[in-house]
Amino acid sequence: MQWSLCLVLCGLLAGTQADPGALLRLGMDIMNHEVQTAMEESHILEKMAAEASNPQTGGKAIKGLSNMKVKDVLEPVITLNFVPGVGIFQCVSTGMTITGKSFTGGNMEINVVLNITATDRILQDEETGTPVFRSEGCEVILVNVKTNLPNNKAINKFVDSTLRKVLPGLMCPAIDAVLVYVNKKWTNLTDPMPVDRMGTVKYALTSPPATTASHIQVDFSPVVQLQEGQLIPLATNGSSPEFPEGSAKDSQLLLSDTFLTAELALLQKSLEVNLKDKRVRKLSQTTRTLAGFIPQVAKSYHKPKPLLIKVKINKPPKVTMKAGKSLMHLHGSLEMFAARRHGKHPKSLFRLETHIGLEIHYSVHENRLQMATSLDSLLSLSRESSSIGDFQETALTGFITDYLQKAYIPVVNDVLHVGLPLPDLLAIDYNLSELDVVEDALVLSLKME
Structure with a gap:
């Protein structure tokens, strides 16, 4: 009975795990850069040498050696190799001179x-949830030793x-000190990042x-949250995202x-x-x-009356992607009003249900994903209500299409200008990325300077 209950609970827990909405692949190019930078920024070998040369630091005395100094530390050469299921094997080649009596x-x-x-x-920190490196099995292997002392067995x-x-x-x-520097560059990864003031x-x-x-x-299973606190779940389409074939050694997001x-x-x-006072070609509104x-x-x-057009979005925008092309689908309504004098509310003429397809053009600026759109097509247009009687809404297709392109698309692009945050880790410069639209995903190929 207990075993059956365990199976049921485990199945329920497994079912609640979110599918990843974003994947990050770190190749050797980025890892080499990060470890090398950490070694250079920390000056750790020089610091260790200075500490070993300072008798006040409390280091253990070595029998038969006094006034020990460590100097002339050679610039380290770092070699890294991935260890499947574990992390990275690190080899640091260096040299130095040890003096004393x-x-x-x-x-x-x-x-x-x-x-x-x-x-x-590489592990996941239980407290912060961020990745963290821990070193194991450190060894020092002598490659070459030369001394000014006589060559005999005792010496x-x-x-x-x-x-x-x-x-x-x-x-x-x-080694541990270098990893401290690398691990610091993961610390902001799981912090919530703002999208304008919306969430x-x-x-x-x-x-x-x-x-x-x-x-x-x-x-990653990203958490998207409105400013009011409501979570926005990621839709499931039955398959998990995957990197394109043939890119296993590249660093990609x-x-x-x-x-x-x-x-x-x-x-x-x-x-x-609400849109007003816009012209489509030479036609006034x-x-x-x-x-x-x-x-x-x-x-x-x-007599001509000014028009006011109210655009309402009834469903959250939806992004679709095929190789080389990405669309934003906007399902909503477009209601046309005629202005009236003496402070009266504008009169509704008709309301149209619309499905607009906008092509998305992606870029990166200041380490945020930018989107700019252009009108791809007016996918559907149907009359929902009218105070001026029946009419064929297809007669408006050309006018509405031109109007959206002229008046509404700039509004959309202004809204999108806030940009979307990218993972903050390892000081990656996303501005150098090459972007590619693939099936159901956007891939950023990460580059180093």
């Missing part, structure tokens, strides 16, 4: 070239003992990062169409506007212009 009473100088190796396991034993005591305590903390987007991890032979992959749809839902209210398409208007309005 030996047990013989003379000045000692040891020139050593060495490799520091460790496995950097060689002393040199070997000295290096075994000095180097691990000096070098292995350097926030948070890149929450779906599961701990996974490592393959060619990359580290981080799957994939944003699914369902994720972009959820983000645009934050802006739905901003897309509802008056009842006289409208009468050219609907003769009944001329019977009701002998």
Whole structure:
């Protein structure tokens, strides 16, 4: 009975796990850059050498050696390799000179070239939910040793003992210190990021990062939330997003169409506007212009009256993607009013149900995803109500299409100008990315300077 209950509960819990709406693939180009930058910015080897040379730091005394100094630290050469299911194997090649007074009473100088190796396991921090590296199994491997001391068994034993005591305590903390710098660049990843004043987007991890032979992959289940607190769920289309074939070694960010749809839902209210005093080609926005398409208007309005057009979006915008092309679908209504004098409310002439298809053109500016649209097509137009009698709405197709392009699309693009936030991690410069629309997703190929 207990076993059956466990199976049921496990099944329910598994079913509640959100599908990833965004995928991040980190190749060796970015990881090399981040570790190398951390090593350079931290100056950790030089700091460790200075600390080892300072008798006030409380380091352990080494029998037979006094006045020890560590100097002339060589610039490290870092080699990384992915370890499937674990993280990264790191090898740091460097060298240095160790000086002091030996047990013989003379000045000692040891020139050593060495490799520091460790496995950097990537995990998910239980408290913050962000990825984090932890080093394991640090070893110091001697590559070459030269000394000014006589070459005999006792001296060689002393040199070997000295290096075994000095180097691990000096070098292995350097690996940990470098990872501290790298881990700091993950810390803002799961913070909510604003989308104008409409809401926030948070890149929450779906599961701990996974490592393959060619990359580290981080799957996100983004949390999209309105300013009032309401969560906007990501729609499920029956399949999880996947990177295009043939790009396994590249660093890439994939944003699914369902994720972009959820983000645009934050802006739905901003897309509802009242339009007036606009001209389409040389046609002014008056009842006289409208009468050219609907003769009944001329019977009701002998003198031209200004028109007011109210655009309402009835459903959240929806993003669809096919290879090379992305559309934003706006389902809503377009209601036409005639202005009246003496402060009276405008009179509704008719209301049309519309389905507008806007082609989306993507770019990145200041590390935010930018969208600009152009009218692709007026996919449907149907009359919902009319105070001027029956008319064929198809007669308005050309006028409405031109009007949307002239008056409404600029409004949409102004709203979209706020940009959508991208994952904040590892100081990645998304402005350098190459963007590609694939089936059901937008892929950003990440580049390094």
